[in-house]
Amino acid sequence: MNQSKAEQADPRLAWYRRMVEIRLFEEKVQELFMDGLIQGTTHLCQGQEAVSVGAVAAMRADDVLTNTYRGHGHALARGMTPETAFAEMMGRSTGGSRGVGGSMHLVDFNMGNIGSNAIVGAGLPIAVGAAMAFKFKGQDRVALSFFGDGATNIGTFHESLNMAAVWSAPVVFIIENNLYGEYTPLRATAPIDDLARRADPFGIPGIVVDGQDVEVVRDAVATAVGRARSGAGPSLLEMKTYRYRGHSRSDPAKYRPEGELDRWKKRDPIGILGARLAGDRVLSVEAQEEMTADVQREIDASAKRAAEAPIPDLEETASYVYAE
Amino acid sequence: MSTQNKVATAAVEAARATVDLTYRDAINAALIDEMDADPAVLLMGEDVASDGGVFKTNTGLVERFGPERVINTPICENGFTGVALGMSLMGLRPVVEFMFADFMPTAADAIVNQLPKYRYMSGGKTSVPVTLRVVSGATGRFGTQHSATGESWFMAQPGLQVVTASTPGSAYSLLRAAIRENNPVIFHEHKGLYGRKGPVARGEIAEVGRAAVLREGDDLTIIATMLMLDRAVEAANTLASTGIHAEVIDLRWIRPLDLDTIRKSVRKTGRLLVFEEQVHNGGWGATIISRLAAEGTPWRAAPRAVSLPDHLLIPYSPQLEDQIIPSSSACVEAARELCGRT
Numbered sequence: 105m106n107q108s109k110a111e112q113a114d115p116r117l118a119w120y121r122r123m124v125e126i127r128l129f130e131e132k133v134q135e136l137f138m139d140g141l142i143q144g145t146t147h148l149c150q151g152q153e154a155v156s157v158g159a160v161a162a163m164r165a166d167d168v169l170t171n172t173y174r175g176h177g178h179a180l181a182r183g184m185t186p187e188t189a190f191a192e193m194m195g196r197s198t199g200g201s202r203g204v205g206g207s208m209h210l211v212d213f214n215m216g217n218i219g220s221n222a223i224v225g226a227g228l229p230i231a232v233g234a235a236m237a238f239k240f241k242g243q244d245r246v247a248l249s250f251f252g253d254g255a256t257n258i259g260t261f262h263e264s265l266n267m268a269a270v271w272s273a274p275v276v277f278i279i280e281n282n283l284y285g286e287y288t289p290l291r292a293t294a295p296i297d298d299l300a301r302r303a304d305p306f307g308i309p310g311i312v313v314d315g316q317d318v319e320v321v322r323d324a325v326a327t328a329v330g331r332a333r334s335g336a337g338p339s340l341l342e343m344k345t346y347r348y349r350g351h352s353r354s355d356p357a358k359y360r361p362e363g364e365l366d367r368w369k370k371r372d373p374i375g376i377l378g379a380r381l382a383g384d385r386v387l388s389v390e391a392q393e394e395m396t397a398d399v400q401r402e403i404d405a406s407a408k409r410a411a412e413a414p415i416p417d418l419e420e421t422a423s424y425v426y427a428e
Numbered sequence: 429m430s431t432q433n434k435v436a437t438a439a440v441e442a443a444r445a446t447v448d449l450t451y452r453d454a455i456n457a458a459l460i461d462e463m464d465a466d467p468a469v470l471l472m473g474e475d476v477a478s479d480g481g482v483f484k485t486n487t488g489l490v491e492r493f494g495p496e497r498v499i500n501t502p503i504c505e506n507g508f509t510g511v512a513l514g515m516s517l518m519g520l521r522p523v524v525e526f527m528f529a530d531f532m533p534t535a536a537d538a539i540v541n542q543l544p545k546y547r548y549m550s551g552g553k554t555s556v557p558v559t560l561r562v563v564s565g566a567t568g569r570f571g572t573q574h575s576a577t578g579e580s581w582f583m584a585q586p587g588l589q590v591v592t593a594s595t596p597g598s599a600y601s602l603l604r605a606a607i608r609e610n611n612p613v614i615f616h617e618h619k620g621l622y623g624r625k626g627p628v629a630r631g632e633i634a635e636v637g638r639a640a641v642l643r644e645g646d647d648l649t650i651i652a653t654m655l656m657l658d659r660a661v662e663a664a665n666t667l668a669s670t671g672i673h674a675e676v677i678d679l680r681w682i683r684p685l686d687l688d689t690i691r692k693s694v695r696k697t698g699r700l701l702v703f704e705e706q707v708h709n710g711g712w713g714a715t716i717i718s719r720l721a722a723e724g725t726p727w728r729a730a731p732r733a734v735s736l737p738d739h740l741l742i743p744y745s746p747q748l749e750d751q752i753i754p755s756s757s758a759c760v761e762a763a764r765e766l767c768g769r770t
Binding site: 200238 | 470496501502504506507508509510511512513514515516517518519520537538541542544546547548549550551552553554555556557586587610611
């Protein structure tokens with residue numbers, strides 16, 4: 105892709121394109137699922153793109169992140185190619201984890217994506233550990249951990265915030281509050297609406313952020329990352345967001361009240377940034393459509409190439425179990 | 429050889445000298461030697477930096493290496509084991525102390541889903557050099573939630589390694605080997621053995637996955653770990669005085685099991701006694717018998733197990749605890765029966 109001068113000057117153009125890429129990637133995943141090329145389960149993040157893209161925009165190349173099974177957005181935002189991600193989800197040897205990980209484990213240590221976890225809450229202590237290693241080595245690197253609202257009810261959330269606070273670990277905890285823990289609305293499983301308040305017992309900042317506005321996300325994460333990098337310790341950010349699809353592949357999300365999805369779609373993260381870019385005369389509506397078509401072609405071509413990659417050899421995977 | 433090299437070699441030789449240490453001090457020495465050898469090694473856990481730790485295995489460590497490398501954690505096993513995993517991904521080699529083996533189930537997610545699967549889920553692109561040092565076993569009058577060995581709880585999990593220390597010498601050399609492994613290792617030390625004294629070859633690093641034949645004999649093979657090994661050796665002495673010659677194997681590694689050493693011994697003796705401080709079901713003893721049976725081992729007598737009773741739990745009452753933990757005389761009795769000498 106040739107970056108125009110405008111794109112180099114205004115980082116929002118790249119953010120816009122990346123959010124479109126994540127959206128179209130997720131939609132392609134649904135299509136590949138119908139075709140049987142992707143099997144098992146997938147947890148899609150349409151509607152939550154601004155969180156991944158905005159947060160990653162605030163990271164340095166040598167910072168790291170842990171995330172969850174709803175992790176395609178973070179992986180792509182961090183630079184994993186759609187082809188590598190598709191190949192992983194198709195169980196091919198060219199996937200990020202050579203096909204043994206699947207949809208819930210899009211990892212890339214070279215990009216600092218140090219673990220996408222299928223166990224709720226398990227990524228938080230791992231991020232604290234990475235952060236403690238940076239501190240131990242005297243490096244000014246930061247670890248981010250992305251997780252859902254449901255994870256704030258599990259022990260490792262509280263254990264991790266506590267350890268990070270006690271040790272002033274350079275870590276940023278990011279709740280993607282999409283209002284549902286699997287099929288159950290948040291208020292049925294948590295007694296408060298603003299989960300950022302769960303920072304209070306640990307004496308660390310807890311901040312509610314508009315998770316649909318990529319610029320707001322970016323600024324909030326940059327502040328928290330800066331705080332962590334300076335040695336001032338961890339923060340908890342609560343991104344208010346929404347997933348357009350159900351929890352996973354098998355969930356039609358019939359539990360949602362009438363009209364809720366439409367209300368959130370009026371605050372679509374791509375729509376919000378698109379309107380602003382058009383208004384600022386940075387990227388016209390026509391240019392946005394062109395860009396979207398361009399990304400769609402790339403996504404389609406990536407999926408095609410991924411599907412042509414070889415299936416890994418089962419015996420070869422033994423070497424992934426134990427290191428030499 | 430230059431003078432400098434001669435001095436260096438002499439230092440290495442001195443370091444390799446065999447000394448008499450308690451099991452507790454052997455663990456302490458292994459920690460010191462590994463932390464000296466590699467600045468990426470650190471120790472963390474509950475009270476590890478407080479007064480040498482609850483069982484005094486860590487005496488002097490925080491003074492020597494500082495609080496950055498000897499880290500007191502909050503009481504949250506699942507959380508701090510996950511932290512150790514995160515540290516290992518960034519190049520550190522944490523040793524995590526579990527004050528009691530009974531606390532491992534609170535970290536079961538970290539032990540079953542995280543440590544052993546993390547490398548795999550990356551397609552083999554990372555490794556997880558984490559050692560869990562686990563204080564195991566009964567005889568301390570600690571009651572039913574502080575007395576398990578837990579040595580077989582995780583033996584079925586690919587991605588893990590599980591090792592037990594039975595003597596001061598093996599506690600030292602196995603702990604050093606565990607810390608050097610680029611994979612997660614659960615290292616069991618027995619709280620009833622801390623005061624035992626024995627020779628320690630300072631500088632020795634044990635072979636991973638290798639059992640040790642402690643005593644040779646032709647009449648039967650006794651396999652044991654930790655405190656039971658101590659009692660098996662005592663039993664073997666008693667048996668020898670009545671003309672029964674037991675081969676005693678210190679199993680050491682529960683995962684991977686050293687079936688080669690075991691097979692060789694049992695092919696010679698034709699009789700096997702597994703002597704365990706755990707219930708027999710689902711443990712290493714049952715697995716060894718099953719594996720040998722499945723490969724058609726020619727037995728001279730059906731294999732036997734002396735283990736904890738399946739229908740009871742470990743009691744506090746000192747008298748009852750002494751009854752329930754398999755004794756050396758129970759081992760003698762079973763061995764005599766196995767050899768047809770009742």
